[in-house]
Amino acid sequence: MSSTVESVARPSPGTRTARSVAWWQRRSTRQRALKAVATLIAALFAVAVLFPVVWMISTSLKTTDQTAAIPIIWVPIPPQWHNYIDALTAEDFGLFFRNTAIITVGSLIGTVLSSSLAAFGFARLRAPGRNFLFILVLSTLMLPAPVTIVPRFILFTKLHWINTFLPLIVPAWFGGGAFNVFLLRQFFMTVPREMDEAARIDGAGFFQIYWRIMLPMSLPALGIVCIFHFIYAWNDFFEPLIFLNNNNVWTVAIGLAGFTAAYGGTAWNLLMAASLVAMLPCVLLFFVAQRYFVQGVVITGVKG
Amino acid sequence: MATSTTSTTPLPARRRSHLARQEAIAFYLFVAPWIIGFLVFTAGPVVASAYLSLTQYDIANPPVFIGLGNYVALARDPLFWKSLSVTTSYAILALPLGLVASIALALLLNLRLPGLSIWRTIYYLPSVTSGVAVALLWQWIFQPTFGLLNVVLYQVFHVVGPQWLYDSNWVIPAFVIMSLWSVGGSMLIYLGGLQNIPTQLYEAAEIDGAGAWARLWHITLPMLTPVILFNLILGIIGVFSYFTNAYVMTQGGPNYASYFYLLALYQNAFEFLKMGVASAQAWIFFVIVLVLTIITLKSANYWVYYEGKIE
Numbered sequence A: 001m002s003s004t005v006e007s008v009a010r011p012s013p014g015t016r017t018a019r020s021v022a023w024w025q026r027r028s029t030r031q032r033a034l035k036a037v038a039t040l041i042a043a044l045f046a047v048a049v050l051f052p053v054v055w056m057i058s059t060s061l062k063t064t065d066q067t068a069a070i071p072i073i074w075v076p077i078p079p080q081w082h083n084y085i086d087a088l089t090a091e092d093f094g095l096f097f098r099n100t101a102i103i104t105v106g107s108l109i110g111t112v113l114s115s116s117l118a119a120f121g122f123a124r125l126r127a128p129g130r131n132f133l134f135i136l137v138l139s140t141l142m143l144p145a146p147v148t149i150v151p152r153f154i155l156f157t158k159l160h161w162i163n164t165f166l167p168l169i170v171p172a173w174f175g176g177g178a179f180n181v182f183l184l185r186q187f188f189m190t191v192p193r194e195m196d197e198a199a200r201i202d203g204a205g206f207f208q209i210y211w212r213i214m215l216p217m218s219l220p221a222l223g224i225v226c227i228f229h230f231i232y233a234w235n236d237f238f239e240p241l242i243f244l245n246n247n248n249v250w251t252v253a254i255g256l257a258g259f260t261a262a263y264g265g266t267a268w269n270l271l272m273a274a275s276l277v278a279m280l281p282c283v284l285l286f287f288v289a290q291r292y293f294v295q296g297v298v299i300t301g302v303k304g
Numbered sequence B: 001m002a003t004s005t006t007s008t009t010p011l012p013a014r015r016r017s018h019l020a021r022q023e024a025i026a027f028y029l030f031v032a033p034w035i036i037g038f039l040v041f042t043a044g045p046v047v048a049s050a051y052l053s054l055t056q057y058d059i060a061n062p063p064v065f066i067g068l069g070n071y072v073a074l075a076r077d078p079l080f081w082k083s084l085s086v087t088t089s090y091a092i093l094a095l096p097l098g099l100v101a102s103i104a105l106a107l108l109l110n111l112r113l114p115g116l117s118i119w120r121t122i123y124y125l126p127s128v129t130s131g132v133a134v135a136l137l138w139q140w141i142f143q144p145t146f147g148l149l150n151v152v153l154y155q156v157f158h159v160v161g162p163q164w165l166y167d168s169n170w171v172i173p174a175f176v177i178m179s180l181w182s183v184g185g186s187m188l189i190y191l192g193g194l195q196n197i198p199t200q201l202y203e204a205a206e207i208d209g210a211g212a213w214a215r216l217w218h219i220t221l222p223m224l225t226p227v228i229l230f231n232l233i234l235g236i237i238g239v240f241s242y243f244t245n246a247y248v249m250t251q252g253g254p255n256y257a258s259y260f261y262l263l264a265l266y267q268n269a270f271e272f273l274k275m276g277v278a279s280a281q282a283w284i285f286f287v288i289v290l291v292l293t294i295i296t297l298k299s300a301n302y303w304v305y306y307e308g309k310i311e
Helices: A003-009 A027-060 A082-090 A093-124 A130-142 A145-158 A166-173 A178-189 A193-201 A206-217 A219-235 A238-243 A252-263 A268-288 A290-302 B004-008 B013-052 B069-075 B078-109 B116-128 B132-141 B148-157 B171-181 B184-195 B199-207 B212-240 B244-250 B261-271 B275-303
Strands: none
Touching (some): A027 A268, A027 B078, A027 B132, A027 B148, A082 A093, A082 A268, A093 A130, A093 A178, A093 A219, A093 A252, A093 B013, A130 A178, A145 A166, A145 A238, A145 B013, A145 B261, A145 B275, A166 B013, A178 A219, A206 A219, A206 B013, A219 A268, A219 A290, A238 A252, A252 A268, A252 B244, A268 B116, A268 B132, A290 B116, A290 B184, B078 B116, B078 B171, B078 B184, B078 B261, B116 B184, B199 B212, B212 B275
């Protein structure tokens, strides 16, 4: 609407002969066209991302015959809602959900506590060897967990922890991940020191400063740690696969993989129903706490 | 780092050192859980796996020292080389494509498009649903006859699609396509990086008459290089840790065409109980990742641009 006004008022730099430029070469028109094309591409990619998800939902509501129909039946009528009940009762998914919840929450609390304790030490307390230890923390980022899986398996075997949740919970209480320590330390350093000093004058010890001041002041950062750990623990497959062999301690991920082994290649409707339910907690969390996700990714990726 | 308390009220030297000692003790108490965890679950296992890699060990019987036997055996094992070549070929395809796609998407969203937060949400969604459920979804998508991909290829483009996961030439491209679906995670990182670039740089360039391409090539990409470096290193580690999809979707097949490195390690350790060989594989894994990371970091001098202030 204001394209003509704009191009007169503010001739585009680089074109000294602004008056002789045709309308489609004008800056505002071109910019608007560019934006329209860009939005179209963005929308196309969004469709490409969502397409599989829509197909997944559609498949989960089909009869077995309908899953093999060409052309694709997008809206199965009537929707086979009982697929969800069939899928979730084919194996003891209720138990798997409970197991996964125990592991996720148990390791989550440990992760938040132990990583924030260490982060507080690194951010606030001076001691000989502190810098060396901090470099050690950062260097463990370069050490992928699978590298140490064999000795850890042997250790947990000797401790008789295989087929219990302990190998998946206890380590989280001792360390909480270098990434989280680093993230929380960076956040703690932005909390003004005057807060600590005021508390110390009132007679607070270091632990009280950590517990009463630092943690409440850092809820956004703690939220980020919680969310990323939840997603990680809920979806983790490699370690539960190794540490949990009896199906009474299986997690949802292991249960799903076992389910495929039994029904793979045929009952795609049931597999998709079970997979959707398995994804649901993380997707819900994502929509509820979206802001934290965006912040968390940017903080860890850009400033890390 | 000097605090203001000491300057306002000068304390006697002994009292000050007492406080410093108290603070140091508190530091070690706060960090104690991390130190214990590091020793028991990280440093200990690293040393143990170095020793185990020199032994023959099946857990039931005590380890037998065999020197470099496991490494020699691996060097002669065609499956070990196969797992390395599978992992490498996936990395060569997936890492550059993922890099270009995620930067392109970030640049797109950075144009302040209408509906920015909606696009961002949709693109990021696949990243929160990783794991077995996603592997199953894609196994179904790549299903040769009724799978979404081949049905769309045939109905829209009249192309008969390949057998994907059942064809040793197409299984790696299939995993690469799948990886592009969740490119939104790194896109978000690059988007954050883009928004950190000071706008004065663009304004100055525009005054100098730089066009859109010149600005992209001489400002945007150089300013993004630290983020690219970070993602590249994480990507290298990720490729060597690639496991769930291969385990669930192909079990390394067909004919070992998707026999990823970690899958090979897993099978040796937990299916064949060759803990010594698996430890040797873990050490080779560690050394490869370390060397690649060092090469990437060293090469950073030539292509990564650090603005003075970045720590």
